[in-house]
Amino acid sequence: MRILLLTTCIYNEENYLDFLRLTDSLSQQCSSIFFEHGVLFQNFNDDAKLDSYQSENYSSKFFYTDKIISLSKARNFLINQYVSELDSYDYTSFPDDDCWYPADFWRQFRLIAKKQKLDVFYTKFSSEPVKKFEGTEKHSTYKLILNSSSNTTIYSTEIVKSIKLFDESFGVGSLNNGGEDTDFSLRAMLSSNVIIFINSPLVGHREPLPEFRYRYFKGSYGVLKKHCFKSFSISLITCRKFLVGLIYIFTRKISILDFFVNKG
Structure with a gap:
């Protein structure tokens, strides 16, 4: 199995140490799985370039x-670097620099992928990830929106080829902060036949801070509005998100302008 991983890192000492933890976790994976890792270092102003690591797998x-760009633009840059090589890889994922994989993660994923050709696989993350793949559940749109992220979602490369790029209107650092992962996974879902969800925290990542979720409302709500008429379930989730936005308005966490998508 050949895996393409695309990661972006805003370069500083702390983030680079996180990135090394990610690469170290990849070095502990099953030797019969090959990883190609494309990495964009942003805000990089050092004269000497970093040493890249190579091994058999x-x-x-x-x-x-030297600039800082949005997540969606950064990932599109990386996709474009590999666009002519995508057929060489079975699956593609977009792990953040501060996530990591338990040692047996990719071997267990390969076992699932051997049983059936997956279009999308998604799971959960935790600062204390579990090692065993347990808790397979029936996929639903709500579960995908709630759990899919760049760290926890793996796409067949055929699906990535059909989707092509992230929507640069959305994403951390864009005009509409947040929502880039939700948009990409929804587009993948709408093009997929086989989707697997494992309701266990299988990927390592720091815990989210619920009190700051409102910061990503504009992008995430904008993405749901973009797709709301593509299925009944997305329509219901969009209505629910609207009500959450009203609570944010009443608690003065967002403004009325955050219900509208900014055009670039």
């Missing part, structure tokens, strides 16, 4: 920019 390519 891991290869990396580093790219650099």
Whole structure:
């Protein structure tokens, strides 16, 4: 099995140490799985470039920019670097620099993928991830929206080829903060036949801060509005998100303008 991983990292000492934890976790994976790792280091101003690590089952390519760009633009840059090579990989994922994989993660994923050709696989994350793949549940749109993220979702490369790119209108650092992962996973879902959800925290990542979720309302609500008429379930979830937005309005966490998507 050949896996393409695309990661972006705003370069500083702390983030680079997180990134090394990610690459170290990949070095502990099953040796019969090959990883190609494309990495964009943002805000990089050092004269000397970083040393990339190579092994029998891991290869990396580093790219650099002295600017800070949105997550969606950064990921699109990386996709474009590999667009002519996508057919060489079975699955693609977009792990953040601060996530990591338990040692047996990818071997267990390969066992699932051997049983049936997956279009989308998603799970959960935790600062204390579990090691065993348990808790397979029937996929639903709500579960996907609630749990899919760049760290927890793996796409067949055929699906990535059909979707092509992230919508740069959304994403952390864009005009509409947040929502880039939800948009990408929804577009993948709408093009997929086989979707697997495991309701266990299988990927390592720091715990989210619920009190700051409102910061991503504009992007996430904008994405749901974009897709709301594509299925009845998305319509219901969009209505629910609207009501959440009203609570944010009444608690003065967002403004009325956050219900509308900014055009670039």
